[in-house]
Amino acid sequence: MALYYDLPVFKDVYQLILKIFEYTKDFPREYKYTLGQELKRDGINLVRSIYRANKSKNKVEYLETFLDDFELLKLELRLCSDLKLLPLKKHIELSVLMDRIGKQITGWRNSQNV
Numbered sequence: 010m011a012l013y014y015d016l017p018v019f020k021d022v023y024q025l026i027l028k029i030f031e032y033t034k035d036f037p038r039e040y041k042y043t044l045g046q047e048l049k050r051d052g053i054n055l056v057r058s059i060y061r062a063n064k065s066k067n068k069v070e071y072l073e074t075f076l077d078d079f080e081l082l083k084l085e086l087r088l089c090s091d092l093k094l095l096p097l098k099k100h101i102e103l104s105v106l107m108d109r110i111g112k113q114i115t116g117w118r119n120s121q122n123v
Contacts (some may be wrong), residue, residue, distance in 0.1 A: 013063040018113040022059060024068040025106050026052040028099075036094050044094070045083060051082045055110075062117070079090070083107060 012020050029052050033045035055078055062071035086107075090100040 013060045016059065016063065018110060019056065019059050021106060021110045021113065022052070022055050025103065025110065026056070028103060028106070032095060032099055032103075036044070039042055040089075040092070040094055044089065044092075048082065048085050048089070051078055051085065054078045055082070069118060069121045072121070075114055076111075076118070079107070079111060 026049075029048050032039060033048055034081055036045045058071050058075035058078065062068045065071055070102065086095070086100065086103055089095045092095070095103075
């Protein structure tokens with residue numbers, strides 16, 4: 010079993026979290042402590058799910074939790090874009106990274122159902 014911090018998906022999620030922290034510091038005050046904090050918290054929850062899935066015998070439960078939290082994060086980022094809190098270039102950058110993460114987690118989950 011690989012250490013969770015050596016997994017490619019962990020590295021991508023960590024990059025996502027770093028970008029979220031970087032991008033939310035420029036949010037207007039009205040959103041920095043509401044939507045910005047939620048984005049940070051939900052990003053960190055993704056790491057928690059990866060850690061738990063990696064150490065668990067029943068990985069599917071934690072991978073499903075990851076995917077639930079991941080969908081919520083996607084919605085929050087879309088909201089940021091619609092509210093013009095994130096420039097299009099940053100939103101696209103996050104979307105590409107999230108697409109890569111989603112494929113990795115879905116593949117991991119599907120490999121557990123075999």
